Amino acid sequence: MFPPPRRLYLRCDALITCAGPDAAPIERAAVLIQDDRIAAAGRAADVPIPSGAEVAEYPGCALLPGLIDGHVHLMYRRGETVHDHAARFDDQQLLVRSAFHARLLVEAGVTTVRDCGSRGTFLQALRDGIVGGLLPGPRLLVSGPPVTTTAGHLWPCGGEVDSAGAARTLVRRLVKEGVDFVKVMATGGRMTPGSNVGRAQFSVDELRAIVDDAHRLGRRVAAHCLGTVGIAAATDAGVDTIEHCAWLDETGERYAFDESVARRMADRGTYCNLATQPNRVLAEKPRNQPLTPVERRQLESIQQRWHWFRRGIELGVPSFFSTDAIYGQWEDSCRDLLWLTTLIVERAGIAPSDALRMVTAIPAQALGIDEHTGTIAPGKIADLLLVRGDPLHTIRDLHNTVAVYQSGRLTHGQPPA
Numbered sequence: 001m002f003p004p005p006r007r008l009y010l011r012c013d014a015l016i017t018c019a020g021p022d023a024a025p026i027e028r029a030a031v032l033i034q035d036d037r038i039a040a041a042g043r044a045a046d047v048p049i050p051s052g053a054e055v056a057e058y059p060g061c062a063l064l065p066g067l068i069d070g071h072v073h074l075m076y077r078r079g080e081t082v083h084d085h086a087a088r089f090d091d092q093q094l095l096v097r098s099a100f101h102a103r104l105l106v107e108a109g110v111t112t113v114r115d116c117g118s119r120g121t122f123l124q125a126l127r128d129g130i131v132g133g134l135l136p137g138p139r140l141l142v143s144g145p146p147v148t149t150t151a152g153h154l155w156p157c158g159g160e161v162d163s164a165g166a167a168r169t170l171v172r173r174l175v176k177e178g179v180d181f182v183k184v185m186a187t188g189g190r191m192t193p194g195s196n197v198g199r200a201q202f203s204v205d206e207l208r209a210i211v212d213d214a215h216r217l218g219r220r221v222a223a224h225c226l227g228t229v230g231i232a233a234a235t236d237a238g239v240d241t242i243e244h245c246a247w248l249d250e251t252g253e254r255y256a257f258d259e260s261v262a263r264r265m266a267d268r269g270t271y272c273n274l275a276t277q278p279n280r281v282l283a284e285k286p287r288n289q290p291l292t293p294v295e296r297r298q299l300e301s302i303q304q305r306w307h308w309f310r311r312g313i314e315l316g317v318p319s320f321f322s323t324d325a326i327y328g329q330w331e332d333s334c335r336d337l338l339w340l341t342t343l344i345v346e347r348a349g350i351a352p353s354d355a356l357r358m359v360t361a362i363p364a365q366a367l368g369i370d371e372h373t374g375t376i377a378p379g380k381i382a383d384l385l386l387v388r389g390d391p392l393h394t395i396r397d398l399h400n401t402v403a404v405y406q407s408g409r410l411t412h413g414q415p416p417a
């Protein structure tokens, strides 16, 4: 005999399903969870309470899908260069630190995280430990060492290759080691002194070899791209997500947006992931407080980046944003996704409903996990976030975490009334 299914009925003031661009919030709503999945969701009047179900009341709260941070680095902390990082820490130390960050992330309501570059295989162990219930943390998708060139961006992670053949071998090795996707450094990066952010690290043919083999083995490819030449090469090679997508010229100092490349991204369905650490001083500042001259200059420089992000959206590029988090600058830096969402709504002119989809439904599609998570709909895994207030009206209410459910179980916050 199988045990009877576990049924949990959550009642809340507003349900934000994130299901479509025009999906209005559902008032006086309910979600019925059966075991680890959502069985029904809608107006409470339309979702009957099955006999034997446990009922949980969350008055004054909005319920939305658990958040997805599509680009983090669990093993890094602020202020470290990749060189001193490699010299000072062994894998065991990095695993402990990553586990610490993972717990804080899920407490902030982030139930899925894609780690875009680490070393060794310890994050696979952390991922499997979280799935097995040994440790608290979000669902993890990990790339392991990024594919890079000799002395290229994040080379100390151990993924240096210099030909299409070597790149194929590395992709196969990474898949053998259990990675969920492949990360490739299509341009240099600021964290790696001496790598060139404005120029492409690989030719289109080399990138195509990586993409072909990763796709053959059922893995998506994320490409780190700061320079426009790298964005063009990665798009033409068929990568799935362009990380950062900073549209920089070859000097790496100025913007060089290329509309023809953005149109190719739109045509191919290549995702733009604005992976950018939030400026916390600007994010936390109430909108009605005047900015200092320094803050004003900082905001102007970020706004240029947002301008090209919005331009891509206008051209039809599927787009979302993530923190590129490197933890430890603030005690609560694991809440950076909430602050980035606040900043994007209050200062970049993105509507709250769109911004919420950019940290739920859209990254779920980009990561290939939308069958399981990213929206609230029957059949999906019950990864849910409850916040006090209404973030569609006041985005800062996203910070009022009341409870986090993962696979239908309360993993953080208030037990239901």
Ligand SMILES: [Zn+2]
Pocket: 071, 072, 073, 116, 117, 275, 324
């Ligand atoms: Zn990154």
